[in-house]
Amino acid sequence: MVRYWLLIGMLHEKNIDHLLTIHEIYHEPNIHEYARGREILARYPDAKLIEVKTHNQIPELFGFAGAVEDWLWNKKNVLILGAKHSLSARPNTRSSHWVAPSQSNGCAMSCSYCYVPRRKGYANPITIFVNIEKIMGYLERHAGRQGKKLIPDHIDPEYWVYEIGENGDCSADVAICDNVKDLIHLFSGLPNAKLTFATKFVNRDLLTYDPQHKTRIRFSLMPHQMSKLVDVRTTPISDRIAVMNEFRQAGYEVNASFAPVIFYEGWLEDWRKLFDEMNNVLDEETKRQLATEIIFLTHNQQLHEVNMDWHPKAEEVLWRPDIQQVKYSQTGQRNVRYKNNLKRELVNELLNLCTEMIPYCSIRYAF
Structure with missing residues (x-):
């Protein structure tokens, strides 16, 4: 069994200093040409610098099965710096209207169900894109082309919404550089757009950013015991709930994300306990503006095989x-999700519980 003992005591992180201690930085050759690149290198003067041709072609990380041996070490100690050259905003219809070009990908956390490790390497540590001015310029022009949003919808009644955290966790990125801060400030001044991201990490630095109600932060929530098992290196659930009022007071629109919903014996009673805690902790103003998405687990055969080498539990x-069926992704990945009949029952049960216990929380979608 590979270094399974490393997992003990590292399931949840409360302090950013424990989450990231960068010792190695893989970087593209021209990283010094960018102010953000120079800032980050100056932040980690003792880190070993390893030049690579491009951020997504690193043999010892990309597709290297042996990297599973150092899964958590890579998450904590490795950083990748590159430039984002292909910029596009992908249409979306769920929690945002558009998925913005990434300011980063990869994550310091290591949730065992996460699809991101399949994209680059095994542990897939954080990659920061240092050409943030180019990314921001693209987004400002893209939002300008959309004009005023005239028709309210389930995503937002007034603004076009841009997702900036699809491939990582922006709260962790904040500890490395000001990319997220710069984006929050950009969107606070755009007349027709706001940004959004989901997070499993409480970073109180975000409370100082003055988002002016133009950033929607979605705290990912699930029952405590399940989170302790699968949300590796994240902030404990109670700590996430405890700061939701503060973030709303700091000028964020605060939402939740119930994802992934995992079925197990006693699952619904555990959700009931979570909703009890929300009712007791959230103030009335936070409750009035609360919305969520409900996403049941989708897993992946390749990720399952990798996980068996570092987190089999x-x-x-x-x-x-026994209760899952195969669903092939658009890229041909063999995914699994709960069987159709079972999933319909589970979705309805959780929706009914939401209606009973947290009726103030609107539900954008559930699947």
Whole structure:
């Protein structure tokens, strides 16, 4: 069993200093040409610098099965710096209207169900894109072309919404550089757009950014015991709930994300306990503006096989062939999700519980 002992005591992180201690930086050759690149290198003067041709072609990380041996070490100690050259805003219809070009990808956390590790390497540590001015310029022009949003919808009644955290966790990125801060400030001044991201990490630095109600932060929530098993290196659930009022007071629109919803014996009672805690902690103003999405677990065969080498305990609840069916992704990945009839029942049960216990929380979608 590979370094399974490293997992003990590292399931949840409360302090950013424990989450990231950068010792190695892989970087593209021209990284010094960018102010953000120079800032980050200056922040980690003792880190070993390793030049690579491009951020997504690193042999010892990209597609290297042996990297599973150092899964958590890479998450904590490795950083990648590159430039984002292909800029596009992908249409979306769920929690945002557009998925913005990434200011980063990869994550310091290591949730065992996460799809991101399949994209680059195994542990997939954080990659920061240092040409943030180019990314911001693209977004400002893109939002300008959309004009005023005239028709309210389930995403937002007034603004075009841009997702900036699809491939990582922006709260962790904040500890490395000001990319997220710069984007929050940009959107605070755009007349027709706001940004959004989901997070599993409480970074109180975000409370100082003055988003002026133009950033929607979605705190990912699930029952405590399940989170302790599968949300590796994240902030504990109670700590996430505890700061939601503060973030709303600091000028954020505060939402939740119930994802992924994992089925196990006693699952619904655990959700009831979570909703009880929300009712007791959230103030009335936070409740009035609360909305959520509900996303049931989708897992992946390749990720399952990798997880068996570093966190097999989690796979006992994530990989359930007896109640799951195969669903191939658009890229041909063999994914699994709960069987149709079972999933319909589970979705309805959780929706009914939401209606009963947190009726103030609107639901954008559930699947």
